[in-house]
Amino acid sequence: AQKITQTQPGMFVQEKEAVTLDCTYDTSDPSYGLFWYKQPSSGEMIFLIYQGSYDQQNATEGRYSLNFQKARKSANLVISASQLGDSAMYFCAMRDRLRGNTGKLIFGQGTTLQVKP
Amino acid sequence: ETGVTQTPRHLVMGMTNKKSLKCEQHLGHNAMYWYKQSAKKPLELMFVYNFKEQTENNSVPSRFSPECPNSSHLFLHLHTLQPEDSALYLCASSGPEEKDRKSSNQPQHFGDGTRLSIL
Numbered sequence: 001a002q003k004i005t006q007t008q009p010g011m012f013v014q015e016k017e018a019v020t021l022d023c024t025y026d027t028s029d030p031s032y033g034l035f036w037y038k039q040p041s042s043g044e045m046i047f048l049i050y051q052g053s054y055d056q057q058n059a060t061e062g063r064y065s066l067n068f069q070k071a072r073k074s075a076n077l078v079i080s081a082s083q084l085g086d087s088a089m090y091f092c093a094m095r096d097r098l099r100g101n102t103g104k105l106i107f108g109q110g111t112t113l114q115v116k117p
Numbered sequence: 118e119t120g121v122t123q124t125p126r127h128l129v130m131g132m133t134n135k136k137s138l139k140c141e142q143h144l145g146h147n148a149m150y151w152y153k154q155s156a157k158k159p160l161e162l163m164f165v166y167n168f169k170e171q172t173e174n175n176s177v178p179s180r181f182s183p184e185c186p187n188s189s190h191l192f193l194h195l196h197t198l199q200p201e202d203s204a205l206y207l208c209a210s211s212g213p214e215e216k217d218r219k220s221s222n223q224p225q226h227f228g229d230g231t232r233l234s235i236l
Binding site for chain 2: 004033035037042043044045046047050052091104105107108109110
């Protein structure tokens with residue numbers, strides 16, 4: 001069965017420093033996609049970055065990058081040069097290819113990130 | 118116009134009331150979803166619709182009744198809810214996968230959610 005694990009309930013980082021949010025996953029499907037979302041206190045879920053299981057390179061989107069280690073089944077999110085506006089809840093999620101684009105998106109428990117000035 | 122719009126943003130209702138949550142997407146997507154997010158819990162998928170057809174019901178109690186009249190609109194009709202149904206209800210949509218990709222790459226785009234409180 002698919003499973004996503006985020007072991008850090010809460011994290012603190014100093015403004016302008018980098019931070020890594022951990023995510024490990026478990027699936028028996030060779031084709032899957034990994035997603036990171038940001039949820040500010042207002043509630044909306046904001047898509048940040050995507051990594052496909054067959055992608056050769058780690059995904060990057062601006063200050064966000066994904067440290068994808070397929071053999072270890074980990075997809076950690078790295079936020080560089082943290083800003084106060086990065087304070088939010090961060091969710092790792094996974095979907096397998098077999099169900100196509102209506103496949104079930106499995107979410108982790110989330111990590112609350114607080115950026116200190 | 119934002120991509121996925123949910124109304125109302127907040128809803129307080131009694132256990133005997135009937136209300137509906139509305140979701141509208143302007144992204145041309147074919148799939149729409151309802152999620153429930155309770156405090157300190159991961160998001161739970163409730164329903165999936167693809168081209169107006171329901172493709173998944175994740176063992177949701179019948180007091181939640183979804184309706185998808187077209188690919189752009191999704192409703193969640195609420196009736197005789199319980200206090201434990203108080204949560205943030207999120208709607209999402211996604212588009213078709215790219216044919217030449219091996220991995221499922223289309224993100225789901227979420228609305229701002231409806232924060233529901235049951236008295």
